[in-house]
Structures are given as C-alpha cells and as structure tokens.
Amino acid sequence: EAAVTQSPRNKVAVTGGKVTLSCNQTNNHNNMYWYRQDTGHGLRLIHYSYGAGSTEKGDIPDGYKASRPSQENFSLILELATPSQTSVYFCASGDERHNSDYTFGSGTRLLVI
C-alpha cells in the first residue's frame, strides 16, 4: 500500500542542537512537502521539492533546511533548534498533475527545550 512514513514520531531536542526529521514515500510522487502545524495557524509550508536533488523554499523557511537525496526520501533539518520550532511537522507527497491533492504522513511531534 502506497504510503508516507515519517520518523521519528516524537522527538525531544535541546536548544542549539541539530534535528533531522525524515520522510519516506512509496507513492512514486515527484513532489514532496514539509509543513508545520500550530494551533490557530493551520498548516504552513516550510520547504518542498519537485524531485530528487530539488528543494524550494515555502512560506516559512527561516531556520530550516531540506534535502531530497532520492525520489522516495525528503528530510527536514534544523541546524540550530530553538523553542519556537516546537511543533508538529507533517510531510506530504503529491504528483505533478495540475492542482493535485496530497497524501500526508502521520506527523512528528518535536519539543525543543
């Protein structure tokens, strides 16, 4: 069954530390996305990718990097984690069809202390 899998499910990090959130998809979709979810803000786009080797800035990219080493994998990297980055992070995949919908992963709950 096609799916989007995120790891870890939960993460506690210290301020100033490096955090890597991983996402794997078996949908064979070209496009992948990282969103964060905060109460009152809905889902906000951090970075996205059109395919292996491609990364693009979303609406709130500051403090985050992304890496797309293959069609299947898309990582979100926090080089210097801050408490303001405490959130729930969702990865999604979507194909390149016009105005296509997404398939989301189960989310990673990140707490930065």
Next chain:
Amino acid sequence: GDSVTQTEGLVTLTEGLPVKLNCTYQTAYSDVAFFWYVQHLNEAPKLLLRSSTDNKRTEHQGFHATLHKSSSSFHLQKSSVQLSDSALYFCALSAGGNEKITFGAGTKLTIKP
C-alpha cells in the same frame, strides 16, 4: 498571494444536528482547485472532498460542498452529524496550476451526545 479563511475556530454541536463550516478564499487565479481535509486526533490529515468546478456539488462520506466563485466560497456541510465526525477540518486551495496547497487555519468540530 493566495489565502484561505475559516471563520470558526471551534464548533460544538449535538449529535444529529446539521453543520456548516465556512470557507472563503482570495486568489488572483481563475484556475483553482479546492479541498477539505479532515484530521482526527493524533492522525494525519486526510482528503475529504475536492472540487474545481464552479456551482457543482461534491459529496463524500455524508459531507458536501459547492464551489461558488461568485462569492469566493467553498463551505462544508452535513445534514446530521455523528460522534465520529469530531475532528479538525481544513479548507485549502491550489491555484494557477501551482503544486502547492494553501491551507486555512482549521475548524475544530466537537460533537456531543
């Protein structure tokens, strides 16, 4: 840029009553697709409905929505809610052939017996 507005942050209803969740949008594009995603507690958002045709009713799992470009709206409705409908509902749009989806802030729907 594109924006989606969901006016109700929290809606509480008794089982069996009808519900209408409001969604309005702003975009400079005429080529648009609209989505309603539903997110149950501790789960990933999942696609509930999608539409790109003006004035056409779309239905799924007892919910329905009609895109009205004249009023820039895509409200979600159900005639009789169930306890299992308790969830967070996101309205979203993709415009101008853009692969990115813009989400509203979400409406938390709580159904009481």
